[in-house]
Amino acid sequence: MAAQTVEQLIQEGVRGRRVLVRSDLNVPLDDSGRSRRVTDDGRIRASLPVLQKLSDAGARVIVMAHLGRPKGEPDPQFSLRPAAERLAELAPFEVEQADDTVGASARSKAENLAEGGVLILENVRFDARETSKDEAERGSFADELARLTESAGGAQGAYVDDAFGAVHRKHASVYDIAYRLPAYQGDLVRTELDVLDTLTSTPERPYVVVLGGSKVSDKLAVIDNLMGQADYLLIGGGMVFTFLAALGHDVGSSLLEQDQIDTVKRYLDSATRTECEFVLPTDIVVASKFAADAEHEVAAADSLEQSSFGSSAVGLDIGPASAKDFADHILSARTVFWNGPMGVFEFEAFAGGTRTVAEALTGTKGFTVVGGGDSAAAVRSLGFDDSQFGHISTGGGASLEYLEGKELPGLTALGK
Numbered sequence: 001m002a003a004q005t006v007e008q009l010i011q012e013g014v015r016g017r018r019v020l021v022r023s024d025l026n027v028p029l030d031d032s033g034r035s036r037r038v039t040d041d042g043r044i045r046a047s048l049p050v051l052q053k054l055s056d057a058g059a060r061v062i063v064m065a066h067l068g069r070p071k072g073e074p075d076p077q078f079s080l081r082p083a084a085e086r087l088a089e090l091a092p093f094e095v096e097q098a099d100d101t102v103g104a105s106a107r108s109k110a111e112n113l114a115e116g117g118v119l120i121l122e123n124v125r126f127d128a129r130e131t132s133k134d135e136a137e138r139g140s141f142a143d144e145l146a147r148l149t150e151s152a153g154g155a156q157g158a159y160v161d162d163a164f165g166a167v168h169r170k171h172a173s174v175y176d177i178a179y180r181l182p183a184y185q186g187d188l189v190r191t192e193l194d195v196l197d198t199l200t201s202t203p204e205r206p207y208v209v210v211l212g213g214s215k216v217s218d219k220l221a222v223i224d225n226l227m228g229q230a231d232y233l234l235i236g237g238g239m240v241f242t243f244l245a246a247l248g249h250d251v252g253s254s255l256l257e258q259d260q261i262d263t264v265k266r267y268l269d270s271a272t273r274t275e276c277e278f279v280l281p282t283d284i285v286v287a288s289k290f291a292a293d294a295e296h297e298v299a300a301a302d303s304l305e306q307s308s309f310g311s312s313a314v315g316l317d318i319g320p321a322s323a324k325d326f327a328d329h330i331l332s333a334r335t336v337f338w339n340g341p342m343g344v345f346e347f348e349a350f351a352g353g354t355r356t357v358a359e360a361l362t363g364t365k366g367f368t369v370v371g372g373g374d375s376a377a378a379v380r381s382l383g384f385d386d387s388q389f390g391h392i393s394t395g396g397g398a399s400l401e402y403l404e405g406k407e408l409p410g411l412t413a414l415g416k
């Protein structure tokens with residue numbers, strides 16, 4: 001059964017009804033100053049349209065979201081407040097904030113919420129039941145969340161899942177809640193699925209996938225599936241070193257997942273028998289240590305230890321020749337999916353590979369999709385605009401798991 005949409009909910013009539021919306025407001029924050037500041041508000045901007053539609057239709061909107069990984073109890077360091085404040089600045093509707101998730105503040109603010117008003121609950125992960133493995137515990141939190149939608153007049157509440165970035169989590173605000181209220185698929189989830197379905201079913205060729213970032217083992221899982229779909233797999237970022245090690249090269253002190261080397265060997269081996277080709281960097285920017293101001297130079301990818309830094313060499317970016325090679329592949333592609341920065345782009349000296357790849361994506365005639373929280377943040381911090389890409393996915397892990405062909409609890413619960 002296809003999931004019901006927000007349009008259908010609005011057609012049913014939502015004026016006065018309390019609608020719980022699961023949004024993805026998990027944005028990067030800069031904690032260095034006195035007050036925490038949102039450094040990339042992409043996810044907040046992306047969350048606005050659904051909230052606005054519901055507000056315009058007269059719903060009383062209650063937003064659930066998480067931020068970071070607090071330990072199941074209130075922790076000011078993970079308060080959603082900075083995100084909620086940014087949302088309030090951008091929103092054309094009234095925004096209120098609760099001091100808790102299902103406590104006295106949330107209950108009274110939900111009860112007093114005006115038609116068209118939007119209330120943002122505190123970080124749902126302030127309650128340990130949100131992420132509990134125990135069904136009953138999660139269920140009791142979901143019950144309390146659902147109760148926020150009750151109204152004296154008896155109007156029925158509803159649930160909208162607009163947090164694509166969280167659909168791979170079996171959490172109370174994503175999964176259990178959908179079994180307690182009439183559930184609808186938010187526009188963001190819909191758009192993401194449309195794009196990802198295009199990638200998995202009918203990509204125009206050549207289809208180039210660019211993978212990087214730091215979560216090597218997370219991302220290796222997706223390669224298996226992508227090998228059967230993509231024409232070229234370009235590998236950069238931290239995972240490169242597990243590939244180089246699998247080829248028998250010394251990677252100095254670079255990021256390396258020893259226990260994944262055999263898996264990578266298997267991939268490289270089976271790629272020679274499939275239509276898919278791995279493209280690995282031939283040069284690497286190595287540094288004396290992991291630091292913004294570290295001494296650095298370009299080394300051949302097969303002999304990092306022969307750089308000036310010997311065995312302490314850390315690879316922090318793909319080299320300029322590799323970046324150019326990656327860009328050429330991207331420029332002649334008809335479909336590009338990119339997940340994971342090519343290097344430690346947060347340090348200017350190691351942002352070159354990521355910048356060249358991003359530029360190529362903006363220059364190619366092909367359809368381009370950028371997935372991953374840090375990848376999206378990277379293109380924005382390097383000065384690119386969202387409109388220069390075909391689609392910037394708000395979900396990192398979720399899009400990868402979808403591409404892996406896994407079943408995602410949040411979608412199952414919506415009856416996708």
Ligand code: ADP
Pocket residue numbers: 212213214215236237238255315316317339340341342343344345346371372373374375376396397
């Ligand atoms: P995304 O959020 O886009 O899925 P990840 O979270 O997997 O991406 O990875 C992003 C991080 O990867 C960035 O913070 C970046 O600094 C880091 N990174 C990229 N290349 C390297 C490298 N060679 N060594 C260590 N970290 C790296």
Ligand code: MG
Pocket residue numbers: 372373374396
């Ligand atoms: Mg990340």
